[in-house]
Amino acid sequence: MHKSRLAGFIIDCRTDDLGRAAEFWGHALGMKVRGLPDEAGKYARLVDPSDSLHIEVQSVTHPSRVHLDIETNDIEAEVARLEKLGARRVEKINTWWVMEAPTGQRFCVVRMQNPVFDAVANQWP
Numbered sequence: 001m002h003k004s005r006l007a008g009f010i011i012d013c014r015t016d017d018l019g020r021a022a023e024f025w026g027h028a029l030g031m032k033v034r035g036l037p038d039e040a041g042k043y044a045r046l047v048d049p050s051d052s053l054h055i056e057v058q059s060v061t062h063p064s065r066v067h068l069d070i071e072t073n074d075i076e077a078e079v080a081r082l083e084k085l086g087a088r089r090v091e092k093i094n095t096w097w098v099m100e101a102p103t104g105q106r107f108c109v110v111r112m113q114n115p116v117f118d119a120v121a122n123q124w125p
Helices: 018-029 075-084
Strands: 002-013 032-035 043-047 054-059 065-072 088-093 096-100 106-111 122-124
Touching (some): 002 075, 018 032, 018 043, 018 054, 065 075, 075 088, 075 096
Parallel strands (some): 065 106
Antiparallel strands (some): 002 122, 088 096
């Protein structure tokens, strides 16, 4: 058995100025902006006051869009479950999978991130 849940949203921005993009989205959503440690300054976190969702602004080279992350305690089991529902694997990046829903939306399956995960996650056989 494994567990999974909606982790949050990633705002993909095709931009050379991540700080400005993060500042816009922080003000638009009423959230503070925090830097995230990463290899090239590609990510900024928007702090959800309820601490229930992980929301990031990410600098990307593809067209701007919003995608969601599903967090899980077993990435391969969750990816297999989603494939049975019709999703397909697109690309493995570091420890997570980029996937595509049958309707074309991209999303990621990532490692468990939120400390309340066990209390709120769905359990799958």
